[in-house]
Amino acid sequence: MTGPSDYIAGVSSDARKAPRRVVFVTRRTSAHVRSVDEEQVQTWPEALFRAALIVEMLVIALVLISLFFNAPLEGIANPTVTPNPAKAPWYFLGLQEMLHYFPPVVAGVMIPTLLVVALVVIPYFNINIRPDGVFLKHRRRNLTVFYVVAVSLSLFLWFFDVYVALVPTLVAAAFMLIAAYSGPQSPGRFRRYLVSRPVSWWIMTWFLLELVVLTMVGTFFRGPGWSWVLPWRS
Amino acid sequence: MQLQKQASRLDKLMASRLWKSIFRSGRGASTLHRSMAIQQNVFLHILPTKVRRRMLNFDATWYLGTLTLGTFLLLVITGILLMFYYHPSVPQAYADMKDLRYVVSSGLFLRNLHRWSAHAMVLLAFAHMFRVFYRGAYRPPREFNWVVGVILLLVTLLLSYTGYLLPWDQLAFWAITVGSNISSAVPVVGHKIHFLLLGGNLVNANALLRFYVLHTVILPLAAVLFIAVHFWRIRKDGGLYVQQSEPARETAEEARADENTQQVVVKQ
Amino acid sequence: MEQDRKQKPGELQQEISRRAFFTKLGIGSLGLATAGTLSFAYQYMSPNVLYEPSPIVNAGNVEEYTTDSVTLHPALAIYIVRLQEGIFSLSAICTHLGCMTAWKPELNLIACPCHGSRFTDEGVKVAGPAPRPLPWFRTWLSDDRDVMVDRSTVIPPLEFLRV
Missing domain, CATH: 4.10.170 (p53, subunit A)
Structure with missing residues (x-):
């Protein structure tokens, strides 16, 4: 067995706040920090009071909105007259915009299914967990993949006249190009920030951009017969 | 003087046998009592007794998850109240909307609050998802809680969508007609799904009743169930994600390995 | 073994x-x-009995329809179209997602308000996301020369009913 000189003993002594910890480090291994202990507070009342406070503020805001703005109510449902335009709730208008371009089996079934599957599998692929900038490691390979994906996706959207989705794609691709041709030593904080972004960040940001643009277009810029209108001219 | 008297009355109440029989944790401001307040409460014990102080900062989470839960609670309360005046039948459902607006005391306000809270919940759930992603809080060992979150997002969207039909106005009817027709585009079984969903070939009284049952019973139950799992997993997966103070794990294997090794903890 | x-x-x-x-x-x-x-x-x-309207409807006397006319019956969700070749009935429900279409005389087209699909008076799709042309329904004349339409039976297009 090991003698007393074979290890160092240490005691963490804030027994008032945390249970007493005793640590034994043998001479043969070197201790290294895996995690740092942080100051902790009691959930009751610290966290619960803050939660209650923020929820109260939310309730006040929603009550004020409800006092001043009435929920929409149109005429009674009439199967013989379709309002023009007939719009889904706002969070589905991105999908409705896609339905304008693609057959229902693509825009209504395949795209939502793919989205949900993509969201679910995010944490199960190591490529989504690594924090390296996308063009910092395996630069040549990643750049090739980027060009192939960006060009084919853009051509696909262009072929089907989906300019609404093409524009955000091109914007995202332009920023990726900036990232590709900058380095960690580039001037400008924003460029260095872009360089350090991993591939999962880029895909999610592209998705967020598409979501916002498509929802905005569907909500504000689509009128009778799903044609373009300006929201301030009604 | 008056205040002191009230305080002492409250003290007396909280020291009584009845109070102690209800609240097992007893009263007191010690760390032990405060831990017990969480641990000995059936609703709160899915939370950890302690949290990292840094996670309470507003910019750590923007409290988006808490806010989403807040809208859900508000929707449950206003929803139950609205159910007292709503008949899920054609054309009575629409007449009830008019009644809520012009006849029922505070009916207009309650319907407004339900409607706007629903919009807020969808918006907050999306915001919460993107916030969690950009902070990297979906990474192991929290990957399953991310999946639960995606399920909750879908339940939220379905809740909102089924609720959309209930007023039985033009907006509702055509949004559901268009939306349910999407389901018939599913290869092979599409028309069967469409028929089952609507309980017929058209958006009709059967569809209204089905959507009502989904909206008021099935989906809220699913939401409550998954919300409970979501919160419980926060605690089990090591609390809310804190950058820097946790080891950088690049793979799921690393995270699992970390849990099995003894960690040397250094006090700051 | x-x-x-x-x-x-x-x-x-x-x-x-x-x-x-x-x-x-x-x-x-x-x-x-x-x-x-x-x-x-x-x-x-899956309900066994449906309280939905009957698929067979009476669209009125054939003499009410002049040649080269497209008439929408919103309550029946059909068009009665009369051309030189004869008369026929067409579904007014867009094949895309079930919106009620409308006849636009200025364009000489049937247009869907929801996602912008357009069809000719014979149901052929000319624009938009609709996957199929508007279906033709079985049409016949009753003894009183009323136009009868069976909305549950789709017939191949261009089968005109001569009158």
């Missing part, structure tokens, strides 16, 4: 133990019960 192995003493018992047998029996019967429950659930959830 196979028979030799089975004849060895004790070998037969190892093939499936009593416990494994009952486990399999239990799981199997549970699976059967689940499948049965699901099929009952499916049957229960």
Whole structure:
């Protein structure tokens, strides 16, 4: 067995706040920090009071909105007259915009299914967990993949006249190009920030951009017969 | 003087046998009592007794998850109240909307609050998802809680969508007609799904009743169930994600390995 | 070979133990019960009687329709179209997502308000996301020369009813 000189003993002594910890480090291994202990507070009342406070503020805001703005109510449902335009709730208008371009089996079934599957599998692929900038490691390979994906996706959207989705794609691709041709030593904080972004960040940001643009277009810029209108001219 | 008297009355109440029989944790401001307040409460014990102080900062989470839960609670309360005046039948459902607006005391306000809270919940759930992603809080060992979150997002969207039909106005009817027709585009079984969903070939009284049952019973139950799992997993997966103070794990294997090794903890 | 192995003493018992047998029996019967429950659930959830309007409708006397006219009957969700070749009926429900279409005389087209699909007066799609042309319904004349339409029976296009 090991003698007393074979290890160092240490005691963490804030027994008032945390249970007493005793640590034994043998001479043969070197201790290294895996995690740092942080100051902790009691959930009751610290966290619960803050939660209650923020929820109260939310309730006040929603009550004020409800006092001043009435929920929409149109005429009674009439199967013989379709309002023009007939719009889904706002969070589905991105999908409705896609339905304008693609057959229902693509825009209504395949795209939502793919989205949900993509969201679910995010944490199960190591490529989504690594924090390296996308063009910092395996630069040549990643750049090739980027060009192939960006060009084919853009051509696909262009072929089907989906300019609404093409524009955000091109914007995202332009920023990726900036990232590709900058380095960690580039001037400008924003460029260095872009360089350090991993591939999962880029895909999610592209998705967020598409979501916002498509929802905005569907909500504000689509009128009778799903044609373009300006929201301030009604 | 008056205040002191009230305080002492409250003290007396909280020291009584009845109070102690209800609240097992007893009263007191010690760390032990405060831990017990969480641990000995059936609703709160899915939370950890302690949290990292840094996670309470507003910019750590923007409290988006808490806010989403807040809208859900508000929707449950206003929803139950609205159910007292709503008949899920054609054309009575629409007449009830008019009644809520012009006849029922505070009916207009309650319907407004339900409607706007629903919009807020969808918006907050999306915001919460993107916030969690950009902070990297979906990474192991929290990957399953991310999946639960995606399920909750879908339940939220379905809740909102089924609720959309209930007023039985033009907006509702055509949004559901268009939306349910999407389901018939599913290869092979599409028309069967469409028929089952609507309980017929058209958006009709059967569809209204089905959507009502989904909206008021099935989906809220699913939401409550998954919300409970979501919160419980926060605690089990090591609390809310804190950058820097946790080891950088690049793979799921690393995270699992970390849990099995003894960690040397250094006090700051 | 196979028979030799089975004849060895004790070998037969190892093939499936009593416990494994009952486990399999239990799981199997549970699976059967689940499948049965699901099929009952499916049957229960699909209504057998529907209180929906009859598919066979009367669209009025044929003399009401002039040549080269397209008439929408919103309540019946059909068009009665009369061309030189004859008369026929067309579904007014867009094949895309079920919106009610409208006849635009200025464009000489049938237009869907929801996603912008457009069709000719013979139901052929000319623009938009609709996957199929508007279906033709079986049409005949009653003894009183009323136009009768069976909305549940789709016929191949360009089968005009001569009058």
